[in-house]
Amino acid sequence: MSQVVVLPGGFHSRIDSNSRQAMDQTIILFSNTSWYLYNFRSALAQSLREAGYRVVMVAPRDQYTERLEQAGFEFIQVDMRRSSLNPLRELLLLRRIRKLLLREKPDIIVNFTIKCVVYGTFAGATVPGTGRVNAIAGLGSVFSGHNWQFRLLRLLLNNLLRLALKGTANYTIVQNPDDQRYLIDNQLVKPDQIHLIRGSGVDPEKFAPSGQCTVPVNTRPRVVFASRLLRPKGLFDFIGCAQRLNDRFEFVIAGEPDPGNPESISDLELQHLVEQKVISHLGQVDEMAIMLRQSHLVVLPSRYGEGVPRILIEAAACGLPLVAYDTPGCREIVQDGINGVLVKPADHQGLDQAILDILEDQPTYARMAQASRKLFLAEYTQQRVVEDTLKVVRRAASSALSDHHADTESPFQ
Known part of the structure; x- marks a missing residue:
């Protein structure tokens, strides 16, 4: 059974039982740049909004922040330096993220990029009823580099990820089988809590062939x-x-x-x-x-x-x-x-x-x-990636809700 509803922003969508359940749920999309959220995750954010979620974008402010706000998304600025290794600065950042989550009380937080995965998941674990989805779009140069600095950082990150990615309401998305094998083989994530979704999705109508599958003869290709x-x-x-x-x-x-x-x-x-x-x-x-x-x-x-x-x-x-x-x-x-x-x-x-x-x-x-x-x-179409990601989001939300009910009903609470 489904019904057509008018969502915030004037969007019309056919809402099924999963969507009706989402109507009062908040989902945070957390990244280290607004540029990433706008260019790579706008379609996901739009689909989540059409499904009835309250969508909140969290990232540092940059030249793409205004575009997110013009699209009608709530935006919360968080100041972070992607390359910072200062322990005090990073602890203060983790504290700010936790305060933000306690204030917003999201049902789901979706973390993009390694640093946001670690901090968003640690902070999210302290907020009752919050499911975590960690979308790792490549392991980056820390895991592909070979000098001593990268090896040291890789050791540190492995230990942090092993702690961050555990928990029943915690699911990880990777984009290729090599990353999937690495995380499983190094016991950073359980096999039943990792999902392979190739890419972040591209619109097949916007990105379409010009109509000619030939190499020009009179000009340089x-x-x-x-x-x-x-x-x-x-x-x-x-x-x-x-x-x-x-x-x-x-x-x-x-x-x-x-x-x-x-x-x-x-x-x-x-x-x-x-x-x-x-x-x-x-x-x-x-x-x-x-x-x-x-x-x-x-x-x-x-x-x-x-x-x-x-x-x-x-x-x-x-x-x-x-x-x-x-x-x-x-x-x-x-x-x-x-x-x-x-x-x-x-x-x-x-x-x-x-x-x-x-x-x-x-x-x-x-x-x-x-x-x-x-x-x-x-x-690799946008529709396929978004649909597969929504399934993981719903699974995380369901697990978080079950965990929260179990905690509140426990006689030891």
Whole structure:
């Protein structure tokens, strides 16, 4: 049995029994940037609101905060430094998050990125009746790096995650099987409390092919790198390709440095790269779908601890062949020889050859372009990701409610 109701903001939705139960529930989406919530989780937030949840966004304020507020979402600012390791500052941050949760009394908190997972889950565990969902979109450079600092941080994070991810009303979402195996094998999470949901979802209507699965003959095909400008993302590997192949193809970079990340390049380094005139720098691109429809190949030679890179999903949705290093996350969306080419990390000659093999062979290009769109529609659509995430949210809410009733009914309380 279902009924049509008018939700806050004037939205109409057909509400089933699960949705009616959600009408008086509060859900917090917690991230280390408003940029992430707006660009990667707006569709989830909208679906939660349409399902009847009161949705509250919690993050530091940045240039995307106003867009969240204009979309009608409640926003609570929390000041945090992503790269901070100051113990006193971090303890004070944890205290502020706990006070926020005690005030808002959420039924569910969904934590995005490792730091928010740890702090949001620890704080959420002290608020009775609050379920926790931890969406880990890649383990990041701490888990993929090999120097002594990363190894030390990895040891610390493993212990923190082992504590944070336990509890019956605590569920974890990862985006690729490599991360799933790592968390289970290292006993950071129980197998029945971890869910594999590939990516954060892309709209198949907004990101659609241009209609032509061909490489231009009279102009240089455009090869795109789109990402935060971090060293582990493969920026300099891409620049190397541009230096060697610039006479045949146009190489374009979309993205900006990320001052909050210690592995970001600086503005000065970016200026120097642009001055070499082997790449074009587009800066931050808001209309990524339009840019991709004007491009012919996306290359992401990343060694970073990816979930499933959003840019590769968007490119596949637009029917573009893909080239990436054979690393976790990338190998999920790039099927070697089917819709693109996987290259051994740091194999610069192999990277060049992959680009040449795709762009200089029309039949191969057309076959891979069609395969990209087909794979996207089967695995990575926004609707599928949102529906799967809602199932985890409801499971966490049900577990939290059961735990709370058990505690209040216990004769030892």
